[in-house]
Amino acid sequence: MKKNRVIPVLLLKNGWLVQSRGFSRHQNLGNPIDAVKRLSKWASDELVYLDISRDNIYDTRRDDQGYKNISSFLGIIENISKEVFMPMTIGGKIKNLNDIEDRLLLGADKVSINTEAYNNNKLIEDAAKEFGSQCIVVSMDVKKTELGNRVFTKFGKEDTGYGPLYWAKLMEDYGAGEILLNSIDRDGSGEGYDIELLDQISSECSCPIIAFGGVGEWEHFKEALDKTNVDSVAAANIFQYTDQSVYMAKKYLSNNGCNVRKPDLLKI
């Protein structure tokens, strides 16, 4: 039987691994490559790596490590793919088919596209045709407004005016192979996923939905897997704070009857 995946998300800002809260506050967590190695040892099912740098300013303190913003972001990816043998999704700053190809050639298995999917729907269609739906993930950020749930782009700043279900179905029609569904309200809160949102989208879409945003305890993963049709559960912060976090999460889930790959600790 195919397993539900447990997926750590790494947020990278100007060369640093960061924690995010409400899409606005970012706290530095250290070296991104070390983090990836740890997550790999703890047998993560997959990794999502998102570059959330806002601009082309880079932190000069990174000079000693020799990488800066986008070119360096790709350099980091290249480095990682030599050491880590699990599926990797890369997102951030993807504008065209060349950007996608660059990432796939560096060892990414999938790319995650957010803002550009809104600016140019055709990119999703073209990308699915060129590279196959299996490597096109559309990431969507949802926020509650007075008019109900809305999809936001540009790092959660711009209201697209679209409801999440409409947007998810549209992206699926264009050829998105998976949807990374994030709640801006829950981001960094530790209060748990927006179960209602996950349920609405995962019961209507046929492509796999990856739940994201709000996990503060292992139980939150189980809640999403039990109560909704999501295929995978993702989180960022929680996986950075506990030793052997992914192993612990999977152990909790498998002990509690969830259909996950058995917990493991790998020698790398």
Next chain:
Amino acid sequence: MEEKLVCVLDYGSGNVGSVSNLLQHLGINTIISNKEKEIQKSTHLILPGVGSFGSAMEKIRKNLPMTLIEDDVVYKKKPFLGICIGMQVLANYGFEFGKHDGLGWIEGNVEKIDSGDNPLPHIGWNNVTSVQESKLMMGFEEINDFYFVNSYCFKVQNESNLIAETTYHKNFASVIGRDNILGVQFHPEKSQGAGQKIIKNFLEYK
């Protein structure tokens, strides 16, 4: 003992790098090539692959010295491992976007997975269960999870070529083989420890 040298056959498939990264990580002498000389001097061949059947076959014919490889593998019995599309092209025909000729090294056709209500592509970690003993699957316990990305699967004509199966609504072939010619539908290069073990087992073939 003769030194092992693996050639990852380079025909313009995107994941050649991931496969050779894994081999190098395991400390195995590896070359990525489509040159006759290099292929001839290697002890093991790996054909990786992503994409669709027709486009993979087109690139294979265009970029690889297939007469030499066929002589090496089919007649001289050099160990050969096809991964994902690299496994599927071993079939007689593939039916993805029309009917295409395959290499025909293992009898069978490649058809869409009958997934019932489950979504396609079949993406993620799934069990691989052996249906017969083989060197490739040696040392694995009953349940082994490997990473898959596929919408199509290999239907073997001859059951003796079926080594292991995977369930996604129905069963499909996840490992096939005929003597020195082997194929895996999953991605060893993305399957962490289990994938590394498969590669090590493959190198035991002579």
